[in-house]
Amino acid sequence: MTIVNITRRDLGRLLGASAAVLPTLPGGQALAQAARSGTLVIGVDISDSITFDPVRQAQYTPPMTLAACYDSLLTLDKDDLVNPKPSLATAWARRPGGDGWRFTLRQGVRFASGATMTAEDVKFSFDRLINMKEQTQQYIKAVDRVEIVDANTVDFIMNAPNAPILPILCNPGCSVLEKAVLTQHGGVQGIEAKDADKATDWLNGNSAGTGPYRLIRWERNGQILLERNPNHWRGQPAFQRVVIRHLSDSAAQLLAVRRGDIAAAFNLIPEQLATLRSEANVRLDRLPSLDFVYMAVTENPAANPALAKKEARQAIGHAIDYDGIVNSLLGGVAMRPAHFLPIGVNGSTEQIAREIGYRQDLNKARQLLQSAGLADGFEMEIAYGQAAVAGISYQVLGQKLQSDLARIGIRVRLNPMDQVNLRTVYTTGQMKGGLLTFWNPPAVSNDLWASAVVERVARRVGWTVPPAMTDLVKRASEEQDLERAAQLWVEWQRGVLDVAHHFILFQPIYQIAVRNAVKEFPLTAAGWQLDLGKATPA
Numbered sequence: 001m002t003i004v005n006i007t008r009r010d011l012g013r014l015l016g017a018s019a020a021v022l023p024t025l026p027g028g029q030a031l032a033q034a035a036r037s038g039t040l041v042i043g044v045d046i047s048d049s050i051t052f053d054p055v056r057q058a059q060y061t062p063p064m065t066l067a068a069c070y071d072s073l074l075t076l077d078k079d080d081l082v083n084p085k086p087s088l089a090t091a092w093a094r095r096p097g098g099d100g101w102r103f104t105l106r107q108g109v110r111f112a113s114g115a116t117m118t119a120e121d122v123k124f125s126f127d128r129l130i131n132m133k134e135q136t137q138q139y140i141k142a143v144d145r146v147e148i149v150d151a152n153t154v155d156f157i158m159n160a161p162n163a164p165i166l167p168i169l170c171n172p173g174c175s176v177l178e179k180a181v182l183t184q185h186g187g188v189q190g191i192e193a194k195d196a197d198k199a200t201d202w203l204n205g206n207s208a209g210t211g212p213y214r215l216i217r218w219e220r221n222g223q224i225l226l227e228r229n230p231n232h233w234r235g236q237p238a239f240q241r242v243v244i245r246h247l248s249d250s251a252a253q254l255l256a257v258r259r260g261d262i263a264a265a266f267n268l269i270p271e272q273l274a275t276l277r278s279e280a281n282v283r284l285d286r287l288p289s290l291d292f293v294y295m296a297v298t299e300n301p302a303a304n305p306a307l308a309k310k311e312a313r314q315a316i317g318h319a320i321d322y323d324g325i326v327n328s329l330l331g332g333v334a335m336r337p338a339h340f341l342p343i344g345v346n347g348s349t350e351q352i353a354r355e356i357g358y359r360q361d362l363n364k365a366r367q368l369l370q371s372a373g374l375a376d377g378f379e380m381e382i383a384y385g386q387a388a389v390a391g392i393s394y395q396v397l398g399q400k401l402q403s404d405l406a407r408i409g410i411r412v413r414l415n416p417m418d419q420v421n422l423r424t425v426y427t428t429g430q431m432k433g434g435l436l437t438f439w440n441p442p443a444v445s446n447d448l449w450a451s452a453v454v455e456r457v458a459r460r461v462g463w464t465v466p467p468a469m470t471d472l473v474k475r476a477s478e479e480q481d482l483e484r485a486a487q488l489w490v491e492w493q494r495g496v497l498d499v500a501h502h503f504i505l506f507q508p509i510y511q512i513a514v515r516n517a518v519k520e521f522p523l524t525a526a527g528w529q530l531d532l533g534k535a536t537p538a
Contacts (some may be wrong), residue, residue, distance in 0.1 A: 003298045040239040040518065040535060043247040043256050044266035047221055047387045050418045053203040054175040057129060058135045059423070060291075060389065060438050063172045065224055065244065066264065067528035069112075070175030070209030073103055073122070074166060078524040078531070081290070081344075081444045084166045088176055088210065092166070100158040101165065107152065110231040111178040112207065114212040119148045124179035126156075126536075127189035132197055136173035138455060139442055140165065157272045162478040164445050171443035171527055181208040212237040212533030221246050228531070238520075238536040250388055257282060257513045264521060265513040266529075267388040270331030275512050285512045287523040288335070290342040291440040292390055292507040295382070296431065297399065299501065300462035303432045306378035313500035315368035316434075317358035319408045325400060326506050329392055334506040339493045340439065340449045340457075342507050344525075345491025346482055347446065354492055358503060365408045377409025380433035385419035390508035394436050397505065401434075436505075441527040444488060447477035453496060469495055 048059040054066050074084040085268070089103040096102075109117040126146040130137055142163030147155045158165065169172070177187070185206075186198030205322055207215035210233065213226035224244040228237055245262060249251045253265035254272045258279065268276075276282050297316060301308035326334045338357035341348035382401060384394035395416060402412040415432075417425070426435055442448060452475045456463045472495070476488035496502070510529070514521045520536040523529065 013323070038239065039241040039243060040537075041243045041245060041262045041533075042266070042530075043245050043253045043262040045248045045388050046224065046244060048385070048423070049218070049220065049224075050420050050423075051200060051204055052215055052218060053200040053205070054173050054177070055132050055136050056134050056200055057173060058439050061529075063299075063440070063442070063528035064530050065215065065226065066172035066175065067211070068213040068226055068242065068532040069211040069215050070177070071109075071211050072170055072172065072174045073168045074175065076170045076444060076524070078287075078522055079528070081526055082167075084170055087170075087362040088122075088428045095155050095157070097355055099161050101156045102149065103154050103156070105152050105154065106233065109210050109233045111181070111210050112231060113178060113181060114227040115178060115180065117176065117178075117210055119151055119154050120500040121179045122146065122154050122176050123148055124182070124187075124189045125176045126174075127337075128177075128182070128187060128193055128197065131189065131191050131193035134192050135456070136442070137406065138451070139168050139171065139173060139448055141451075159472075160478065162480065164447050164477055167445045168443040168448060171441075173442055175209055175211075178208040186320055213242060221248075232533070234533070237533045242532055242535075248387060250391075250393075254513075256287075257515060260515060260517070263515045263518050268389060268511070268513055269391050270333065270390075270511075273331075273391070273511055273513065281516050282513055283516060285510070285514050285521055285523055286333070287438075287510045287525060287530075288344065289390070289508050289510050290344060290444060290525040290527075291390065291438060292337060292340075292342055292504050293397070293436070293438050294502050294504045295434050295436050296457065296461055296502055296503040297434045297500070298429075298431050298461045300429070303462075304378075304380055306374055306466040307371070307380060307433060309372040309374070310498075310500060311372035312374055312378065314498075315365040315372070315374075315408060316405065316410065317500050317503050318361045318365035318368065318536065319405050319410065320358070320401065320503060320505070321360050321404050322358070322505065323360070324404075325397070329400060329507060330390075330398060330508070333509040333511055334390070335509070336506050339496050339502065339504060340453050341446055341489060341493060342449075345444065345446055345449075347476075347486040347493070352490060352493075356490065356497060358497065360404075362407055362523055369408060369410075374379065375409075377411060379411045379413065380405075381413045381415050382419055382434040382436065383415040383422060383425065383431060384436035385422045386416050387419050389438050390506075391511060398412055401436075426460055427456075429462065431460065440529075441525075443527055444525075445472070446477055446485075450476070450489075450492060453502070457502070463499060463501055 046061045075087040090106050091104040110321045114131045123146050142160040144159045174472040185202035187199040212232045215229045226242040228240045256262040257265040336342045337343045338353040363475040374477045384398045458465045479485035519538040522531040
């Protein structure tokens with residue numbers, strides 16, 4: 001079984017176990033066969049995790065943990081990623097005067113500590129988020145400030161009243177934290193927060209939220225331990241504990257889920273998934289995601305003079321065998337949008353992607369290289385993390401791109417890196433050529449995807465964004481007519497495709513191997529992949 005009841009001593013053994021070794025109890029008995037229900041163990045590559053401070057988080061896997069430990073004012077249902085649903089706020093409406101939103105807070109909500117949530121906690125959380133000026137602040141850049149109206153009500157004052165803030169407030173980065181606890185551990189909400197806040201270290205091993213679970217322990221590249229929050233306002237979750245085990249090797253995940261040492265495996269490749277179809281005790285849960293994996297390409301001439309030429313970057317776009325990646329490497333369980341708007345959101349469909357997106361055309365790629373004065377090709381680097389994502393390793397993707405680009409004379413050097421180092425290289429604009437990475441939505445909002453491109457990602461690839469492009473994002477984001485907004489989003493995609501800095505390789509359809517000992521395993525595309533608090537045993 002994968003659902004077990006273990007003592008604190010046994011938990012210590014579990015957390016101390018190597019990620020490559022399955023934990024055992026005294027006498028050599030496998031932990032997963034120990035007996036009674038109580039603990040949910042899942043296996044996933046969490047090598048990208050560097051913090052569990054909601055304000056500082058900007059990686060792929062941590063939102064699953066954050067969404068389990070914290071609640072936001074609003075949330076998204078897995079069957080409706082368009083219309084926000086109540087969470088810590090029970091109602092919302094335009095603020096008198098129309099310059100913001102007024103939220104009515106849920107009463108009787110308690111933090112994991114037992115303290116009651118107040119409007120002060122909400123204001124503290126958003127003051128800290130805004131003043132720390134991390135990437136999460138950019139998500140809510142349209143929010144000028146948060147004011148307390150009364151004990152049950154808060155106002156969000158906007159600097160852009162028509163900005164799509166409601167879906168953005170669903171993301172775990174906009175969680176509500178307990179003011180008293182954060183202050184005790186160095187949390188700061190004032191304008192000095194960027195330099196003065198010291199709460200992150202504590203939050204990396206603890207949590208201060210109202211979510212169904214609380215963080216007990218995190219070991220980098222090891223395990224994450226969550227424990228039930230008995231005070232959760234929706235009622236206690238079904239599992240007493242959740243253990244998220246770092247298993248970077250998909251073969252190890254396959255063995256573990258087969259043996260019952262984990263209840264779910266997140267990073268299996270298509271060939272491994274196929275071997276599970278005859279397993280009586282394992283099923284495959286599927287869900288179209290809003291994530292995507294892409295290659296970013298710099299235009300910084302100091303990094304690579306050839307890539308400073310737009311035609312050379314466009315040649316890369318036409319050299320990639322996208323169909324081979326989706327059909328051969330991923331077994332067809334993926335889609336491919338044109339650019340940074342995943343298929344399924346307004347202005348992005350498979351038809352639009354076929355009409356305006358890159359597709360392999362080797363003759364056109366060679367013509368573009370000739371136009372760039374690079375008829376004999378050139379050399380470039382592609383960096384990637386030593387990890388897997390959506391059922392495939394970045395190494396395999398890198399080798400595929402290396403082979404594809406060689407067909408037009410582009411000679412690729414592959415540079416595998418630690419995931420955290422790769423992130424640093426990317427965010428600080430130090431990439432030497434191409435870089436493979438992911439995007440998962442902090443919230444479901446076109447503005448977040450598009451603004452990220454023109455405000456942050458552009459700097460990483462050395463692109464000076466024309467004001468007209470930034471203005472186009474603003475107009476599309478604030479357009480209230482959905483049809484007109486879709487037209488603007490298509491126009492925006494055409495523009496960013498032309499400058500050729502980002503090539504979307506695929507948008508995966510989640511395929512998670514889940515043991516039948518788990519009944520409810522609610523996957524979501526909202527940005528945190530799994531609603532752990534709603535998982536239940538069979």
